[in-house]
Amino acid sequence: MKVKKIAVIGAGVCGLGAIKSCLEEGLEPTCFEKGSDIGGLWRYEETPDSGRAGIYKSLTCNTSKEMTAFSDYPVPDHFPNYMHNSKMMEYLRMYARHFGLMQHIEFLAKVCSVRRCPDFSSSGQWRVVVEVDGKQKSYIFDGVMICSGRYTEKHLPLQEFAGIQEFRGRYLHSREYKHPDAFAGKRVVVIGIGNSGADVAVEISRVAEQVFLSTRRGAWIWNRVWDDGNPMDTVLFTRYNRAVQKLLPSFLINRWAENKLNRRFNHANYGLQAAHRFLSHQSTFSDDLPNRIITGRVLMKPNVKEFTKTSAIFEDGTEENVDVVLFATGYTFSFPFLEDDLAILDSQHSMYKFVFPPQLEKPTLAFIGILQPVGALIPTSELQSRWVVRVFQGLKKLPSETDMMAEVNRRKMKMAREFMESPRDAHRVQYIDYMDEIASELGVKPSLFSLLLWDAKLAKEVFYGPCTPYQYRLQGPGKWTGARAAILTQRDRILKPLRTRVLQPSGSSSSRRSSEELSTERFSTQCRFPALSHGFNQPRNHFRTAVPLLGDLATLTTKRNAAEVRRPSPGASAQAHWVCAGPFFSLLATVHFFHCEVNLAASAWDNGRAQRQLPVTAQHLHTDHTPPPLAHAGSPFSESSHLFLGTTLLPSSVTSTATATTTTCWGSFRWDTSHGLEAQHRVAYRFDAAATTN
Numbered sequence: 001m002k003v004k005k006i007a008v009i010g011a012g013v014c015g016l017g018a019i020k021s022c023l024e025e026g027l028e029p030t031c032f033e034k035g036s037d038i039g040g041l042w043r044y045e046e047t048p049d050s051g052r053a054g055i056y057k058s059l060t061c062n063t064s065k066e067m068t069a070f071s072d073y074p075v076p077d078h079f080p081n082y083m084h085n086s087k088m089m090e091y092l093r094m095y096a097r098h099f100g101l102m103q104h105i106e107f108l109a110k111v112c113s114v115r116r117c118p119d120f121s122s123s124g125q126w127r128v129v130v131e132v133d134g135k136q137k138s139y140i141f142d143g144v145m146i147c148s149g150r151y152t153e154k155h156l157p158l159q160e161f162a163g164i165q166e167f168r169g170r171y172l173h174s175r176e177y178k179h180p181d182a183f184a185g186k187r188v189v190v191i192g193i194g195n196s197g198a199d200v201a202v203e204i205s206r207v208a209e210q211v212f213l214s215t216r217r218g219a220w221i222w223n224r225v226w227d228d229g230n231p232m233d234t235v236l237f238t239r240y241n242r243a244v245q246k247l248l249p250s251f252l253i254n255r256w257a258e259n260k261l262n263r264r265f266n267h268a269n270y271g272l273q274a275a276h277r278f279l280s281h282q283s284t285f286s287d288d289l290p291n292r293i294i295t296g297r298v299l300m301k302p303n304v305k306e307f308t309k310t311s312a313i314f315e316d317g318t319e320e321n322v323d324v325v326l327f328a329t330g331y332t333f334s335f336p337f338l339e340d341d342l343a344i345l346d347s348q349h350s351m352y353k354f355v356f357p358p359q360l361e362k363p364t365l366a367f368i369g370i371l372q373p374v375g376a377l378i379p380t381s382e383l384q385s386r387w388v389v390r391v392f393q394g395l396k397k398l399p400s401e402t403d404m405m406a407e408v409n410r411r412k413m414k415m416a417r418e419f420m421e422s423p424r425d426a427h428r429v430q431y432i433d434y435m436d437e438i439a440s441e442l443g444v445k446p447s448l449f450s451l452l453l454w455d456a457k458l459a460k461e462v463f464y465g466p467c468t469p470y471q472y473r474l475q476g477p478g479k480w481t482g483a484r485a486a487i488l489t490q491r492d493r494i495l496k497p498l499r500t501r502v503l504q505p506s507g508s509s510s511s512r513r514s515s516e517e518l519s520t521e522r523f524s525t526q527c528r529f530p531a532l533s534h535g536f537n538q539p540r541n542h543f544r545t546a547v548p549l550l551g552d553l554a555t556l557t558t559k560r561n562a563a564e565v566r567r568p569s570p571g572a573s574a575q576a577h578w579v580c581a582g583p584f585f586s587l588l589a590t591v592h593f594f595h596c597e598v599n600l601a602a603s604a605w606d607n608g609r610a611q612r613q614l615p616v617t618a619q620h621l622h623t624d625h626t627p628p629p630l631a632h633a634g635s636p637f638s639e640s641s642h643l644f645l646g647t648t649l650l651p652s653s654v655t656s657t658a659t660a661t662t663t664t665c666w667g668s669f670r671w672d673t674s675h676g677l678e679a680q681h682r683v684a685y686r687f688d689a690a691a692t693t694n
């Protein structure tokens with residue numbers, strides 16, 4: 001069978017994913033890049049090429065590396081969670097080298113025209129004219145993937161600002177901004193509070209005399225660092241959270257999000273209060289904006305009414321002298337090389353799932369990355385490319401034109417209800433919803449039910465953990481054998497670049513608290529289930545986490561407030577106990593329960609420290625000072641534990657004893673059953689803190 005030739009226009013993040021997808025499906029891609037290097041938007045240049053967005057030198061990604069990575073090529077673990085543009089370029093070059101993409105790219109090649117061949121209705125082929133070194137060359141391709149992106153032409157609405165032409169100072173678009181040096185000592189007004197506007201205002205404010213940030217309707221401000229110091233998107237973009245959101249009405253989600261953001265700083269007090277609800281419009285990322293506002297380096301202002309020769313007059317009537325006006329008003333996108341035909345692209349850019357023109361006779365033209373995901377673009381565009389090449393190969397079929405147009409119209413109506421009328425929201429999609437939508441078309445959407453039966457540990461991370469791109473390599477076309485490992489180690493890669501200072505454990509003396517404080521006992525249980533294929537322990541009461549699985553080791557830690565154990569009079573005793581309980585799911589998803597009780601008997605208190613006897617159900621039990629004796633019946637202390645396996649009750653009662661003033665005891669206990677389930681638990685106890693007085 002003849003290998004189909006595919007034209008890929010643009011070698012940015014979308015283009016690289018498109019080339020890789022073509023190679024995966026046995027297609028022959030040729031990528032035309034008018035610049036001299038890969039990277040597209042992420043390639044920093046002092047003077048960017050015409051028709052390409054320019055970035056400032058300090059630009060840093062707004063999505064974390066685990067959420068941003070290509071689905072079969074994780075970002076190196078030592079890379080920062082939020083990558084500077086130079087790190088992003090390093091990653092893209094690594095990706096291109098690893099998969100051998102560079103040999104398929106023609107640089108300094110400008111696409112002049114893309115036209116249907118005369119026999120398009122039967123062949124679906126396209127004639128692509130490319131200019132290299134001033135000479136034009138024509139090619140015939142079986143398919144075209146347009147990967148030039150959304151940020152091609154700067155949007156500079158000068159007509160909306162009266163007097164700007166008479167303004168004697170300098171005005172420029174954020175595309176032309178590179179670094180703050182040229183604004184030292186200036187009075188600058190930044191118009192627009194998108195991501196770029198906030199970034200530029202913050203950066204310039206460090207050297208400028210004064211920065212004014214002008215906004216028509218305000219904005220909700222996110223920050224990259226979320227609860228417990230985790231990257232924001234890894235916490236919020238989970239399947240569990242998305243499932244909960246779908247059950248809740250929009251007003252509750254809006255209320256929660258707005259209250260959450262206002263707890264960081266009150267948007268109204270900072271002049272940032274948005275005129276829209278949180279879900280209705282794209283939010284803005286800025287870690288530093290509130291800090292610059294509270295220090296007075298950035299002053300919030302309403303929209304500019306008009307400019308004079310030396311000042312800006314705002315809609316609230318205030319007037320400020322300014323030297324520079326910087327328009328952070330975004331970009332538009334266009335495809336000047338395409339023939340002007342509504343069957344290809346109408347004025348509203350109507351595309352089936354933002355990818356295929358629905359009125360073309362043959363589905364051999366696709367747009368990649370022409371959307372605004374609430375999340376990372378790389379995995380979204382990559383998944384689009386994987387779907388497109390399957391369609392090009394005839395392995396996936398699109399619906400009829402009527403059905404595609406109906407879906408396009410339904411989506412437009414839905415977006416009109418949910419979002420404001422704004423260019424930023426015209427192609428906005430929820431990350432997980434859209435990824436699952438395209439994955440369903442491709443046949444790679446992860447099956448949680450199947451994972452729960454066959455790999456519960458993975459199922460838990462897929463459902464509760466961040467919805468990383470690796471999930472879409474677990475099954476179906478393009479399955480990657482490393483996907484499972486990538487998912488289960490993603491939290492390690494998040495933490496690796498943060499833990500650059502090794503902390504030494506503090507001494508025991510420094511960790512002790514006074515007799516007036518509550519002492520805390522810790523029990524650490526390590527669980528291994530060699531014969532149990534799947535299972536997870538849902539946290540109950542005092543337990544923090546539990547994930548015992550086949551061949552894997554997890555640690556559970558519980559804390560008990562020792563206020564329950566009061567210091568008694570000499571000779572008296574006190575007791576407390578802990579319960580470990582949770583559901584396990586076997587190969588057949590049968591629910592089992594494991595129940596373990598440990599009783600602590602404290603007696604003969606001496607100066608706030610107990611000489612104690614610690615009963616632990618054990619085959620082996622020893623202290624710091626004695627070797628582990630064999631378990632034997634008739635010891636002073638005994639404890640019974642039960643394993644409920646289906647309808648079978650297996651009691652185990654083995655005993656031993658240990659008494660010491662301050663020591664560490666540990667024990668392990670095991671049950672072997674005819675069902676092939678083997679459970680080992682290790683219990684450690686240390687008592688070296690004072691208890692409270694009565």
